[in-house]
Amino acid sequence: MSGTEIAVTGLGTVTPAGAGVNATWRTVREGSSTAANTHPRLAGCPVDFCASVENLDTSVVGRRALYRLDRSVQLLLVAAHEALTDAALLGADWDAERVGVVIGCGMGGVSSWEKQHSRFLGQGPDAVSPLMIPMTTPNMAAGEVALAYGARGPSFVVSTACASGATAISAARGLLASGECDIVIAGGTEAANTALTVAGFANLGALSRRREDPAAASRPFDIDRDGFVMAEAAAVLVLEHAAHAAARDRRPRALLAGCGSATDAHHPTAPHPEGRGASQAMRAALRAADLDPGDVDHVNAHGTSTVLNDSVEAHVITGVLPHGPYVTSTKGVLGHSLGATGAVEAVMTVLAIEQSCIPPTANCENPGPDLDLNLVTKIAARQRVRAAVSNSFGFGGHNVVLAFRTP
Structure with a gap:
């Protein structure tokens, strides 16, 4: 290291x-x-x-x-x-x-x-x-x-x-x-x-x-x-x-490999319709982590369950990561804890890497036909996760992506 x-x-x-x-x-x-x-x-x-x-x-x-x-x-x-x-x-x-x-x-x-x-x-x-x-x-x-x-x-x-x-x-x-x-x-x-x-x-x-x-x-x-x-x-x-x-003889549970941030400068509450800031943040996180898009095995999506945000995020994920990594949102289980949610989901991303397990997106019974994502639904996916990203987006056009990888 x-x-x-x-x-x-x-x-x-x-x-x-x-x-x-x-x-x-x-x-x-x-x-x-x-x-x-x-x-x-x-x-x-x-x-x-x-x-x-x-x-x-x-x-x-x-x-x-x-x-x-x-x-x-x-x-x-x-x-x-x-x-x-x-x-x-x-x-x-x-x-x-x-x-x-x-x-x-x-x-x-x-x-x-x-x-x-x-x-x-x-x-x-x-x-x-x-x-x-x-x-x-x-x-x-x-x-x-x-x-x-x-x-x-x-x-x-x-x-x-x-x-x-x-x-x-x-x-x-x-x-x-x-x-x-x-x-x-x-x-x-x-x-x-x-x-x-x-x-x-x-x-x-x-x-x-x-x-x-x-x-x-x-x-x-x-x-x-x-x-x-x-x-x-x-x-x-x-x-x-x-x-x-x-x-001090402590083995990492995961490595925080890189972070990316960007701002939409588009609207107080709505995301940019093409996900401009989110895409920019995701690419920045990958660069900082020295990861190619194909290295990413899992995306912990922001996935709010709102019509517009999920649609834009899906467009961003498929645009930046066209190889189709496993995608999940834990908000179907935990709800949306606003300022805490990015940290909660970072913990879940670390655990997905550590335990080679990607949890399902609860209540996603019929994925939107316009959302071309490799969604994990129904049951968890057992899958080795070498690298993963966790997306967080907020009112004001704030976009932050964290990239984690195995130690």
């Missing part, structure tokens, strides 16, 4: 499939949807179902810290604990000044905003918590991880809508490649299953209205897709120089 290779040495997730990478991977591999029926939090909303994290064990966060943390940060800290444990870095004697934290978040502490605003309207300004600002500002996601684990290198939060988690991983790679850090805790988090947020997405026309069957509502690349299912989640990857990992 060269000194410039970036190793993935730890993984952690909290998703609607459960806390822990194993629980999430098992459910994704089985293709079992986690979208649930009417959620009390969404009563009266035009869409009243979502995919949520239930019965979260926050013991690793500590009771004293919980009262000052937004739910999005609570999810993140649980995922970070698992990732650092997996990387054998929990409690390790590291050079703290060379440990960075980069987190993606699209919305910030929206549940805390709504709760405190309700108090303000109902009880007056004196009822607003003095901790409201640190509970709601997006930067605190990275700040709280750094505080919890004593990481004193660069720490910051990036926000590129639904590409935020992937942008964080790309930025983390930059900190490592520049030599500024030896280790970076990178990932994404989002807990925006609130009435206000869901109403906004529903009125925008982005959410599925399949209220009679929520489990089948998220249907990436299916001809009957009608929008995504809101979800919450957090995911963390521990990234470090491969030489640094080898020096």
